[in-house]
Amino acid sequence: MVLENARTYRLTLLGPFGLFGPDGARIEISSRKGMALIALLAMARDGIRARPWLQTMLWGSRAPEQASASLRRELSALRRLLNGAADPLLTCEHGRVTLALDRIAIDAASVGPGRQGGFLEGLDLADCEEFEQWLREQRSGPAAPPPAPPTAQPPALPRDIVDMSKHAAGLPDRPVLAVLPFANLTGNSEVDYIAEGLAADLIDQIARLRWLPVISGVASAAYPSAKLPLAQIGRALGARYLVDGRLRGDAGALTLAVGVSDADTGEAIWSHHILLPADASAATLGPLLDEMVGTLSTRIDLAEMARASRIPTPHASVVALIWRARWHHNRYTPSNARIAEDLLQQALALDPHSPEAIIQLAYFRQRQLWIKRGNSTAIAELGQLARRAITADPVDGRGYMLAGMVELWRRNTVPAVALLEEAIQLNPSLALAYTQLAATHYLNDAPALALEPIDRAFRLGLGEQYTYYALGELAIIRAMLGNHAGAIEAADHAIVRREAYWYPHLVKVHALVECGSSDAAAAALHRLRQLKPRFDASYINWIPFVSAKWPSRLRETLYVAEKIIRNDQRPTLIPPASELR
Numbered sequence: 001m002v003l004e005n006a007r008t009y010r011l012t013l014l015g016p017f018g019l020f021g022p023d024g025a026r027i028e029i030s031s032r033k034g035m036a037l038i039a040l041l042a043m044a045r046d047g048i049r050a051r052p053w054l055q056t057m058l059w060g061s062r063a064p065e066q067a068s069a070s071l072r073r074e075l076s077a078l079r080r081l082l083n084g085a086a087d088p089l090l091t092c093e094h095g096r097v098t099l100a101l102d103r104i105a106i107d108a109a110s111v112g113p114g115r116q117g118g119f120l121e122g123l124d125l126a127d128c129e130e131f132e133q134w135l136r137e138q139r140s141g142p143a144a145p146p147p148a149p150p151t152a153q154p155p156a157l158p159r160d161i162v163d164m165s166k167h168a169a170g171l172p173d174r175p176v177l178a179v180l181p182f183a184n185l186t187g188n189s190e191v192d193y194i195a196e197g198l199a200a201d202l203i204d205q206i207a208r209l210r211w212l213p214v215i216s217g218v219a220s221a222a223y224p225s226a227k228l229p230l231a232q233i234g235r236a237l238g239a240r241y242l243v244d245g246r247l248r249g250d251a252g253a254l255t256l257a258v259g260v261s262d263a264d265t266g267e268a269i270w271s272h273h274i275l276l277p278a279d280a281s282a283a284t285l286g287p288l289l290d291e292m293v294g295t296l297s298t299r300i301d302l303a304e305m306a307r308a309s310r311i312p313t314p315h316a317s318v319v320a321l322i323w324r325a326r327w328h329h330n331r332y333t334p335s336n337a338r339i340a341e342d343l344l345q346q347a348l349a350l351d352p353h354s355p356e357a358i359i360q361l362a363y364f365r366q367r368q369l370w371i372k373r374g375n376s377t378a379i380a381e382l383g384q385l386a387r388r389a390i391t392a393d394p395v396d397g398r399g400y401m402l403a404g405m406v407e408l409w410r411r412n413t414v415p416a417v418a419l420l421e422e423a424i425q426l427n428p429s430l431a432l433a434y435t436q437l438a439a440t441h442y443l444n445d446a447p448a449l450a451l452e453p454i455d456r457a458f459r460l461g462l463g464e465q466y467t468y469y470a471l472g473e474l475a476i477i478r479a480m481l482g483n484h485a486g487a488i489e490a491a492d493h494a495i496v497r498r499e500a501y502w503y504p505h506l507v508k509v510h511a512l513v514e515c516g517s518s519d520a521a522a523a524a525l526h527r528l529r530q531l532k533p534r535f536d537a538s539y540i541n542w543i544p545f546v547s548a549k550w551p552s553r554l555r556e557t558l559y560v561a562e563k564i565i566r567n568d569q570r571p572t573l574i575p576p577a578s579e580l581r
Contacts (some may be wrong), residue, residue, distance in 0.1 A: 008103055009021060011107070014118070015118060017035045017120055017123055032123060033058050034074055034077060036123060036128075038078070040054065042099060047099035048097070051068070054071055054097060058131055061127060061128075061129075073193040076192050076196050076197075080192075088221070089103060091217075092196075093200065118139065119138045174213050176213045176215065176237075177241040177300065178214070178223075178234075179245075181196075182198055182247060185246050186248060198256060199245065202243070202245075202292065203216070205293045205428070206297075208428070209297050210356075215239055220237060223237065229266075230242055230263050231263055235263075239263055241260055241261070241262060241300055241303075242263050243258065244261070245258045254276040255276065257272075258292060259272075269300070270299040290429045291460050295460070298462065304323050308323030309324065318347045318357060319356070321344070321357075325339075325340040326340070329363075337364075337368065341361075341364060344361045345361075355389065355392035355393035355399075358385060362385035362388075366382055369382060382406050386405075389402060395426055396426065396427075397422070397423035400420070401420060401430060401433040404422075404436055404437075416440045420433050420436050421437070431460035431470075432462065432466055434457035434460065435453070435457045435469070438451075438453040438477065442477050442480055443543075444546045445545075445549060447476075447480035451477065454477060458470060467497060468494045471493045472494045472507065475494060475504050476503070476507050479510055484511040500531050502532050505525075506539070509521050509525045509557060510554055510557040513560045514557065521561040522562075525562065526565060537555060
């Protein structure tokens with residue numbers, strides 16, 4: 001039972017709804033659904049309800065995006081009434097809404113079966129059948145159990161949400177991020193709920209990035225960026241990176257300006273302006289938030305690799321070893337590759353069960369497999385690492401993505417697609433998973449289906465370490481669709497970024513032959529052979545196309561270019577498909 005003190009509110013649910021502040025004054029809540037929402041929270045164990053459940057109870061007849069917007073408006077209005085500068089009574093984070101029951105004396109909580117007085121007398125909502133059913137149960141059945149003591153554990157979170165409360169302390173090596181309250185600069189308080197909802201949803205999306213801890217919205221709510229220096233906010237929250245946002249315009253044309261800053265230096269490392277759709281619904285805002293998180297994570301990823309490159313390795317932590325390994329991994333030289341693997345093995349020796357160390361070692365092996373055109377043994381070893389990654393952290397989409405890549409190399413399209421879609425469901429901002437989904441389609445001779453996921457990958461932000469690869473994928477997709485000019489363009493962009501990458505050179509030669517530019521194709525093949533003196537038909541045979549159709553066509557066009565180089569006087573490097581049958 002809650003003890004009366006100067007901080008205690010009083011809530012009456014037996015009879016008409018009434019909420020009274022610590023000073024005894026009635027808190028006027030004009031919205032009937034606002035009263036219902038407080039009652040639903042008050043009668044929940046620990047005062048916690050999931051957002052989707054509340055939407056269904058009070059706006060179940062509306063479309064999901066409309067219900068979500070209505071809930072946001074109601075919560076925004078209630079927080080203005082109930083929450084002070086500190087110690088808020090009503091909080092929203094990680095898909096949950098919480099009422100601080102330890103600070104409220106509730107009359108219905110102490111009354112057992114056969115309670116006297118009508119429960120929420122006069123508060124019937126005829127348009128909410130789910131709420132009406134709940135209300136009938138409350139009026140006829142026993143009261144809900146009294147609130148658990150403050151030491152009780154909250155219910156388990158959904159599988160795709162990270163509970164940062166367990167990890168808030170002791171993360172000196174982790175690139176912790178905080179999303180500060182988004183400022184509503186429109187001059188219209190009616191859109192406060194949009195600014196608040198965007199910040200809350202952004203936190204939920206970032207929480208799916210298992211490598212990037214995010215501070216809860218409750219903790220960061222007290223630190224608007226306009227009022228305190230960034231370094232002070234960062235120290236107070238224990239965050240290395242801060243996200244702030246500003247909403248401008250009017251209800252018909254809203255623009256959100258978002259930025260990420262290094263809390264230590266105050267340096268802005270990324271900024272972006274987003275024109276919000278007129279309806280600002282979950283369906284339209286979701287993809288925009290995914291893209292924001294994808295680009296944001298890429299920028300922080302690059303900043304952390306640069307930071308790690310300056311940290312001496314003796315006595316380094318597991319996290320520092322991983323980031324330094326990633327920096328070496330992206331140098332693309334054999335010596336750096338050896339250093340990267342050694343650092344990752346050191347990290348695993350310190351913590352054999354570290355999900356991040358396992359995943360990064362799998363990433364390393366995956367790239368080495370591609371560079372060296374690995375055999376079935378290398379593919380099987382990557383499969384084992386992918387399974388270890390999934391076991392170590394079952395809600396990290398990257399493990400499922402790596403497992404999907406293994407099935408792709410085994411030419412098992414159906415399980416590859418299923419695993420990649422699971423990865424995307426767990427982390428909608430995982431750009432590399434979209435490139436792999438595109439690959440499963442074009443390798444199965446369905447290039448038209450690959451266009452949407454490869455476009456999505458670019459919009460999410462791949463970072464320079466993967467952009468060259470995705471451009472090579474885009475080049476072959478366009479070539480397969482007969483867009484040879486577009487294929488050459490994408491291949492050239494890939495080559496500019498990573499000249500030694502043989503795949504876009506191969507596609508460029510093919511597209512030039514198909515365009516009738518045989519001399520240019522011969523020049524492109526000559527350049528490829530300068531960069532890769534050992535290039536031969538085995539490179540084409542290794543690409544995991546499901547059927548022999550496209551490997552045959554690629555060999556045929558290379559044969560045309562080779563004939564021009566050799567002038568038909570010496571044996572060709574690439575024999576025609578007819579000679580390989």
